[in-house]
Structures are given as C-alpha cells and as structure tokens.
Amino acid sequence: MFINSDAKDKSLKNNILALAKEATEAKKLDDLVINATSGTLKNEDGSLYVFSVVEKAMNSLSPNEKYAYVNSAGTPEYRNAVIQKVFGKYLDDIKKECYLEAIATPGGTGALNLAFTNYVDRGDVVLFPNHMWENYLNCAQEMEFIPQTYQLFDEEDRFDIKDIIEQVKAIKTRQKRIMILINDPCENPTGFCMVDEDYDNIIKLAKDNPDVDFVFLVDIAYIDFCNTNTDIVRNRFAKLKDLPDNAVTLFVFSGSKSFSLYGYRIGALLIMTKDEKEAKAFAEASNFSCRVKWSSVSTAGMNVITKLILNEEYNREYEKEVKYVVSMLEERSLVFLEAAKEVGLKVLPYKRGFFICVPVNNPEEIRKKLIENKVHLISTKSCLRIALCSMNKSEAKRLPKIIKDRLSKL
Numbered sequence: 001m002f003i004n005s006d007a008k009d010k011s012l013k014n015n016i017l018a019l020a021k022e023a024t025e026a027k028k029l030d031d032l033v034i035n036a037t038s039g040t041l042k043n044e045d046g047s048l049y050v051f052s053v054v055e056k057a058m059n060s061l062s063p064n065e066k067y068a069y070v071n072s073a074g075t076p077e078y079r080n081a082v083i084q085k086v087f088g089k090y091l092d093d094i095k096k097e098c099y100l101e102a103i104a105t106p107g108g109t110g111a112l113n114l115a116f117t118n119y120v121d122r123g124d125v126v127l128f129p130n131h132m133w134e135n136y137l138n139c140a141q142e143m144e145f146i147p148q149t150y151q152l153f154d155e156e157d158r159f160d161i162k163d164i165i166e167q168v169k170a171i172k173t174r175q176k177r178i179m180i181l182i183n184d185p186c187e188n189p190t191g192f193c194m195v196d197e198d199y200d201n202i203i204k205l206a207k208d209n210p211d212v213d214f215v216f217l218v219d220i221a222y223i224d225f226c227n228t229n230t231d232i233v234r235n236r237f238a239k240l241k242d243l244p245d246n247a248v249t250l251f252v253f254s255g256s257k258s259f260s261l262y263g264y265r266i267g268a269l270l271i272m273t274k275d276e277k278e279a280k281a282f283a284e285a286s287n288f289s290c291r292v293k294w295s296s297v298s299t300a301g302m303n304v305i306t307k308l309i310l311n312e313e314y315n316r317e318y319e320k321e322v323k324y325v326v327s328m329l330e331e332r333s334l335v336f337l338e339a340a341k342e343v344g345l346k347v348l349p350y351k352r353g354f355f356i357c358v359p360v361n362n363p364e365e366i367r368k369k370l371i372e373n374k375v376h377l378i379s380t381k382s383c384l385r386i387a388l389c390s391m392n393k394s395e396a397k398r399l400p401k402i403i404k405d406r407l408s409k410l
C-alpha cells in the first residue's frame with residue numbers, strides 16, 4: 001500500500017451524511033419511515049426548509065458576487081457582518097475592551113479545523129463535552145491531539161463546571177495551554193442550553209487558574225435557534241470580554257445552520273481577545289492556513305450572508321422567519337417530550353434546538369435494530385440522537401413509543 005501509515009487508520013465511523021442518505025432513500029420507498037438522522041431543517045411535509053429571504057438575497061447577487069475568486073480571509077464586509085451577527089448590540093461595548101477578528105471558512109467545520117490547527121499542539125489534550133457532535137473526534141485524529149471529555153451535566157442536570165475544574169487541575173500538570181470546547185446554545189446532540197451563571201463560572205475558572213492559558217472554543221453553530229430573542233445568547237458571549245489576560249475566546253459560526261446554506265459551505269472563525277498582538281497573529285495565521293487548506297470560500301455563500309446581515313430589510317425578514325423555525329422546532333419537541341413521558345422514555349436535559357437525546361447503553365446496536373422498525377437516527381457513544389429538525393410533528397409523536405418498545409425487547 002502506498003497510503004501513509006496515519007492515513008491507513010482514517011475511516012469515517014457513524015458517518016452522519018451517509019446514514020442520512022440511506023434514510024432518505026428508505027423514506028422514498030415507504031412514507032412510514034422516520035428519518036431523524038441529519039441536522040438539516042425540514043418542513044412538516046419533509047421538504048428541505050429554505051429561508052425565503054435567503055432565496056431572495058441569493059437571486060439578487062451579481063455574476064461577480066457569485067463566481068469571482070475572493071481572497072483567503074474573505075471580504076472585509078463579510079468579516080464585519082459576521083462579527084455584527086454574533087455580537088449584535090453588544091459590539092460597541094466589547095470593542096471598548098477587546099479586539100475582534102473574523103475569518104471566512106468553509107462552514108463551521110472549516111472554522112473548527114483552523115482553531116485546532118493554530119491553537120492546539122500535537123499531543124495536547126483538548127476538552128470536549130461527553131455528549132458531543134462526534135466529528136470533533138475525527139478532527140482530533142486528523143490533527144493528532146488527544147480528546148478528553150468533561151461531564152456536560154451535573155447531578156442536577158446543570159452545566160457541570162465542577163468537572164471542568166477538576167479536569168483542568170489534572171491537565172495543567174502536563175501542558176500550559178488548555179483548549180475547552182463549549183457547544184452552546186442548543187448543544188448537538190442534547191439540545192442543552194447554558195445560562196448566564198455558566199458563563200460567569202467559565203470566567204472564574206480562568207481567573208482562578210492564572211498559571212494556565214485557556215482557549216475557549218465556543219461552537220455557536222445553533223446561535224439562532226435558542227430563543228426567539230437572540231440577544232439573550234449574545235449577551236452571554238459578550239460576558240466573555242471579562243475574561244482575564246490568560247484566556248482567549250474563539251467562536252465557530254456556521255452559515256449552514258443559521259441560514260440553511262448547507263451546500264454552500266460557508267462559516268467563520270472569530271476571535272475575541274484583550275491583546276492586539278494576539279488578534280493580529282490570529283488574522284495572519286488563519287489567512288495562511290485558509291490559503292493552504294482550501295484557498296478561499298464560496299463567494300456566493302459569503303456575499304449572500306453579507307447582504308442578509310447588513311441589509312436592514314433582509315435582516316428583519318430573517319428575524320421573522322427564524323422565529324417561525326424556532327416555534328416549529330418547539331412544537332415538535334413538546335410533542336416528542338410529552339409522548340416520551342407517557343411511555344416512560346428517558347431523555348437528556350433538552351432546552352431548545354435541532355436534536356434530542358435518549359441515553360442508552362449500546363447506542364449503535366439499538367440504532368441498527370431500529371431500522372427494522374423503520375426508524376433511522378444517529379448513535380453517539382452515549383446516546384441515540386434524534387433530529388427533530390428533520391421530522392414532522394406526527395413522527396415526533398410516534399417515535400418515543402417505537403424506541404421504548406424496542407428497548408424493552410433487548
């Protein structure tokens with residue numbers, strides 16, 4: 001074999017995109033199939049949800065705005081627009097104390113790649129939540145760092161800062177810089193959302209450990225789906241301006257989720273830091289890595305997002321549509337949770353968002369068995385992940401009993 005020794009071990013396990021394709025094919029043959037696999041927003045009739053304002057903005061792009069090359073970092077307009085989207089009305093306050101930079105990436109996945117490439121050394125331990133989007137683990141293999149997990153929930157189903165504190169105590173004996181990944185709001189796969197106090201505790205963690213350099217990698221792929229008022233979430237991000245000098249925050253933004261632009265592969269990595277030199281180093285190194293890894297991003301994806309954020313009329317229309325999407329997800333979740341309660345199916349603490357999790361001992365085995373019941377979902381190491389975003393209300397109502405019955409047979 002000519003392939004190198006590291007590449008020989010590269011094989012996607014539990015490939016969500018492939019499983020979603022299989023489920024879509026099964027559903028075409030039998031409408032009773034429940035496709036709860038992928039994190040793609042669907043209408044009640046099973047068609048892909050497309051924001052009409054995104055379509056409108058897309059149709060307004062000139063040939064240059066669609067087809068031309070852009071520089072590796074993305075246009076200044078895009079970078080500013082994304083910063084505006086993430087911090088909204090808190091931006092001026094943040095800028096008084098911190099430097100902000102953004103870089104265009106192919107999706108949130110590209111942003112994660114940049115963060116791991118430039119903020120983690122080979123062999124470093126990186127902390128992930130124990131319930132996670134498991135593509136993070138593939139990144140660890142690809143970029144040769146060690147993934148370690150913290151408990152997401154404490155005994156009262158709150159964010160388990162105590163476990164993070166303990167883990168940091170142990171890790172700092174081996175390395176000086178620690179990256180901690182937080183996926184908030186609407187955590188994938190649980191739908192958990194953190195609260196103000198959790199962000200205060202993160203700041204305290206950094207203050208209490210001045211001998212450690214912290215990189216908080218905040219994956220905000222689901223920023224728009226937590227609450228109909230996104231400012232509540234933005235206010236939490238803004239709190240991180242109070243982090244001490246021994247910490248920086250990187251934010252992972254995904255155009256796939258915010259604007260349903262999955263196929264356009266557009267996102268961004270942002271940095272918030274008190275140190276001007278750090279911000280400059282971020283911009284330089286990210287630009288370099290972008291050029292090497294993918295050269296530049298989708299021009300159309302970048303320009304359509306710029307318009308959607310900066311044009312007030314589009315922005316208003318988007319806010320209205322996203323409210324509708326949040327209420328659609330909420331209705332599905334309520335129906336699911338009620339049906340789960342009726343049959344006594346345990347779920348992990350869900351607040352909002354695309355997914356709900358059922359904790360089980362042998363998720364992959366149960367996932368495969370459920371296909372016999374015409375149910376397609378995703379298994380993680382700890383759970384069955386149910387994509388509320390891609391099923392309708394009547395499926396959400398039927399599903400808990402099917403899962404419960406299957407679990408009782410095992």
Ligand code: PLP
Pocket residue numbers: 039106107108109110133183188219221253254255256257262266267
């Ligand atoms: N982060 C989380 C938590 C996700 O669920 C996903 C996609 O499912 C991503 C990042 C990356 O998404 P994309 O690369 O499509 O923007």
